[in-house]
Amino acid sequence: MKAALRDAFLSAAVALGLFGPMVGLVTTPTDHGLTLDPRPIATAVVVALVFFGRLLVVSRRARSRQEVVGRNRALAEALTRAGRFVAPALLVVAIALPFTGSRYYVDLATLVLTYVMLGWGLNIVVGLAGLLDLGYVAFYAVGAYSYALLAQTFDLGFWTCLPLAGILAALWGVILGFPVLRLRGDYLAIVTLAFGEIIRVVITNWVSLTGGPNGIVGIPRPTLFGLSFSMDGGPGTVAGFFGIEPATIQRVIFLYYVILALALLTNWVSLRLRRQPLGRAWEALREDEVACRSLGINVTNTKLTAFATGALFGGFAGAFFATRQAFISPESFTFIESATVLAIVVLGGLGSQLGVALAAVVMIGGLELLRGLLSWLADQMGSDLFAGIAGELPLYRMLIFGLALVVMMVLRPRGLVSGRTPSVALGARKEIAAELVAQGRG
Amino acid sequence: MLEVRGLTMRFGGLKAVDSLSFAAQRGEITAVIGPNGAGKTTVFNCITGFYRPTEGSIVLTHPDGTTFPLQRMPGHRIASAAKVARTFQNIRLFAGMTVLENLLVAQHNRLMAATGFGVLAVLGLSRYPKAERVAIDLARHWLDAIGLIARADDPAGALPYGAQRRLEIARAMCIEPELLCLDEPAAGLNPRESEELNQLLLKIRGEGCSLLLIEHDMGVVMKISDHIVVLDHGKKISDGTPQEVRADPAVIAAYLGEGEEDEEVEAEA
Numbered sequence: 001m002k003a004a005l006r007d008a009f010l011s012a013a014v015a016l017g018l019f020g021p022m023v024g025l026v027t028t029p030t031d032h033g034l035t036l037d038p039r040p041i042a043t044a045v046v047v048a049l050v051f052f053g054r055l056l057v058v059s060r061r062a063r064s065r066q067e068v069v070g071r072n073r074a075l076a077e078a079l080t081r082a083g084r085f086v087a088p089a090l091l092v093v094a095i096a097l098p099f100t101g102s103r104y105y106v107d108l109a110t111l112v113l114t115y116v117m118l119g120w121g122l123n124i125v126v127g128l129a130g131l132l133d134l135g136y137v138a139f140y141a142v143g144a145y146s147y148a149l150l151a152q153t154f155d156l157g158f159w160t161c162l163p164l165a166g167i168l169a170a171l172w173g174v175i176l177g178f179p180v181l182r183l184r185g186d187y188l189a190i191v192t193l194a195f196g197e198i199i200r201v202v203i204t205n206w207v208s209l210t211g212g213p214n215g216i217v218g219i220p221r222p223t224l225f226g227l228s229f230s231m232d233g234g235p236g237t238v239a240g241f242f243g244i245e246p247a248t249i250q251r252v253i254f255l256y257y258v259i260l261a262l263a264l265l266t267n268w269v270s271l272r273l274r275r276q277p278l279g280r281a282w283e284a285l286r287e288d289e290v291a292c293r294s295l296g297i298n299v300t301n302t303k304l305t306a307f308a309t310g311a312l313f314g315g316f317a318g319a320f321f322a323t324r325q326a327f328i329s330p331e332s333f334t335f336i337e338s339a340t341v342l343a344i345v346v347l348g349g350l351g352s353q354l355g356v357a358l359a360a361v362v363m364i365g366g367l368e369l370l371r372g373l374l375s376w377l378a379d380q381m382g383s384d385l386f387a388g389i390a391g392e393l394p395l396y397r398m399l400i401f402g403l404a405l406v407v408m409m410v411l412r413p414r415g416l417v418s419g420r421t422p423s424v425a426l427g428a429r430k431e432i433a434a435e436l437v438a439q440g441r442g
Numbered sequence: 443m444l445e446v447r448g449l450t451m452r453f454g455g456l457k458a459v460d461s462l463s464f465a466a467q468r469g470e471i472t473a474v475i476g477p478n479g480a481g482k483t484t485v486f487n488c489i490t491g492f493y494r495p496t497e498g499s500i501v502l503t504h505p506d507g508t509t510f511p512l513q514r515m516p517g518h519r520i521a522s523a524a525k526v527a528r529t530f531q532n533i534r535l536f537a538g539m540t541v542l543e544n545l546l547v548a549q550h551n552r553l554m555a556a557t558g559f560g561v562l563a564v565l566g567l568s569r570y571p572k573a574e575r576v577a578i579d580l581a582r583h584w585l586d587a588i589g590l591i592a593r594a595d596d597p598a599g600a601l602p603y604g605a606q607r608r609l610e611i612a613r614a615m616c617i618e619p620e621l622l623c624l625d626e627p628a629a630g631l632n633p634r635e636s637e638e639l640n641q642l643l644l645k646i647r648g649e650g651c652s653l654l655l656i657e658h659d660m661g662v663v664m665k666i667s668d669h670i671v672v673l674d675h676g677k678k679i680s681d682g683t684p685q686e687v688r689a690d691p692a693v694i695a696a697y698l699g700e701g702e703e704d705e706e707v708e709a710e711a
Contacts, residue, residue: 276563284536294517296520296522296617423543430596437538438537
């Protein structure tokens with residue numbers, strides 16, 4: 001107990017040093033320049049939070065490792081059992097969502113699903129093959145620009161360009177992979193990070209092709225079996241064909257189902273691959289690369305297929321992003337996107353499909369839902385406090401992200417749904433506790 | 443079947459292996475022994491493609507007469523084409539995968555060939571399910587041989603140490619090798635486990651696979667090897683049957699000189 005208290009005091013002291021200047025001092029503009037005002041109460045609150053948080057963490061750690069392993073395995077099995085109900089339930093909700101008719105929710109869900117798809121795509125590279133990729137957004141960008149340029153230059157439709165965009169992204173995955181895959185761990189991460197930036201900088205500067213920072217406007221929208229979603233309601237449009245009133249929401253809902261189908265495709269393919277030699281080789285690579293080589297597995301090719309498959313789905317998602325926005329610019333493909341997708345994968349649990357989906361819902365949709373809930377409460381209770389919090393919430397987005405990551409890493413360091421389901425079994429499949437599963441060193 | 447000629451491996455100024463030549467016969471257990479630092483593991487790493495030798499040749503001949511120059515082949519081809527399998531001194535299993543999965547990963551190349559570049563199998567259009575059943579049968583055969591069939595669905599990392607050693611050998615056998623290289627398979631085993639290991643190795647030899655073995659445990663070496671090569675300071679100092687090697691004054695001097703009397707006593711026993 002004494003040691004725990006001392007530890008907590010130390011952490012509080014560090015927090016005071018860190019947050020003292022950042023939270024404790026505020027600049028206020030006055031008539032003659034800025035003045036520096038102290039904020040003792042806010043600082044005290046933050047430091048107290050750190051103190052008690054640390055106390056909690058240290059007291060948890062007192063339990064023996066054996067106990068923790070056993071408990072985590074039990075938890076993993078419970079989660080997998082729950083997953084059997086949660087996953088179909090989520091799917092039903094996803095399919096039924098547009099029937100609420102709320103454009104706000106459908107738009108939000110489309111955004112969430114885009115990240116779910118990106119998360120599942122990156123999960124192949126990071127979760128299964130154990131290759132830390134910090135530049136996943138590059139493939140997203142390649143997909144988006146491939147679709148935009150192909151559609152505008154050759155006047156091709158969305159459904160023709162979608163596979164092309166995916167293949168081009170996969171091609172870039174292979175081109176990146178060849179020189180890079182001899183590197184491991186941190187070195188690989190840094191090179192992929194650089195690759196992401198290179199793609200963005202090239203797009204920004206190659207003005208004659210990509211329009212540079214101005215981006216590309218007027219990207220064609222997808223069609224439903226050749227029927228467009230234009231507002232004139234003519235014979236070649238969905239509204240005209242079905243004899244209904246044209247409305248924007250029809251296109252929004254259509255786009256929603258497109259991304260739902262694409263995301264489910266990603267999920268289906270990764271689940272299938274996991275049960276096959278290729279997927280098993282990816283996981284073996286994550287566990288021990290040297291052993292893989294001694295068993296005659298071509299390590300380079302196997303890594304390349306992981307990169308290419310991940311990039312393929314990134315490219316699909318990019319093409320969808322371009323057609324949904326109808327406008328793309330390099331600003332949409334910054335490092336923060338890669339980081340967000342990676343955070344989704346890590347928070348969800350490396351290799352876990354359900355975990356990634358849940359993490360995407362929480363990280364992308366959670367804040368919006370919380371804001372919606374708070375404003376609803378504020379309306380119901382006529383409370384200014386809740387309305388105020390709801391209004392300010394977007395400002396604290398990054399802070400909440402950071403806190404969520406810290407809390408998750410303390411409580412469940414291997415992600416929301418950790419543990420691994422065997423891909424094949426003689427008898428019943430037994431969950432494998434996350435402690436045994438390697439996380440990959442690149 | 444394995445012919446090592448003039449093998450030299452230099453690490454900077456250090457000559458770990460110095461123009462070593464020896465041969466291993468088909469269907470025999472050949473042991474490579476020597477004091478610590480004699481260069482045994484380096485020889486292994488050269489044979490299995492983890493190191494590229496500075497000089498010399500390593501030629502493997504299959505029963506059908508095909509020859510493989512191992513010193514020039516890329517690492518993964520040595521296992522997949524030349525059919526040389528190996529285990530590691532510090533066990534390298536896929537700890538987070540089940541025992542069965544470990545054995546299936548070892549059959550990757552054969553299974554992969556049945557999936558139509560992975561695409562057809564994803565669509566459910568290939569003969570993969572049949573190939574997988576065959577692979578599982580082979581895995582079951584080796585699980586029976588090492589007595590781990592009851593634990594097939596447990597993670598490999600959760601097995602006791604001796605079982606992990608046996609599993610690593612079974613995994614290497616799943617690539618159906620012509621030559622199996624074992625790097626100190628008896629290290630850390632108790633006498634009973636060591637005896638089980640002997641039986642397993644003899645069974646493997648009985649199935650027509652040749653073995654190359656690095657070992658410190660003289661009980662194992664003297665009991666099961668057909669042929670022993672003794673290394674010291676990267677050079678071969680003796681070569682012959684267990685009886686010949688045991689009587690060789692150069693071997694006794696090397697072991698006594700290195701201060702490994704206990705092993706010598708075991709060898710005498």
